[in-house]
Amino acid sequence: MNSLTVTSFQTVSMSDIGLTKVRELESQMKQHPQVPIETTHEFHAGVYARTIMVPRGVALTGAQIKIPTLLIINGNCMVTNGEQSKLIAGYEVIAAPLNRKTAYYAYDDTHITMLFATDATDIEQAEYEFTNEADQLLSRRL
Secondary structure, eight states, X not given: OOOOXXXXXXXXXXXXXXXXXXXXXXXXXXXXXXXXXXXXXXEETTEEEEEEEEOTTOEEEOOOBOSOEEEEEEEEEEEEOXXXXXXXXXXXXXXXXXXXXXXXXXXXXXXXXXXXXXXXXXXXHHHHHHBSOGGGOHHHHO
C-alpha cells in the first residue's frame, strides 16, 4: 500500500552557510559533463506545476527559490540544503519555504514536482515569479 507523507524535513529558509555550501557544490558540478533534464509544465486552477525526472546516478542543484512551494518527490534520492540532508525513498510531499536552494542525488530515477499558486499565464512569467535565477534554469537551455 502506498502512503502519502507530508514530511517534517523542510528545505528551510537557508542560512548563509547552507547557501554557500550548495553554491560551492553547484560550482564543482559545473566542471563535469551536464546531463540534459527535461522539464514539463502544467497550469491548472491557478496552480503552476513544474516536473523534472532526475535519472539514476545524476546529481543536480536547483535554482534559488524565492517563494514557498510544495515539492512532491517520487523516487529514491538524497536531498540537501547544505546543512541538513534527507534520504527520500518512495513518495513524499514537502512543504518547502521560501529562500532555499537544494541539491539532489538520484539513487534511482526520481521525479520532482514543484507547485505553487500563481496568476502567471505562461512558463516564463511563472519562472520569474519563483526565482531570480530564471536564466540558469535547465528549461531555458534546452
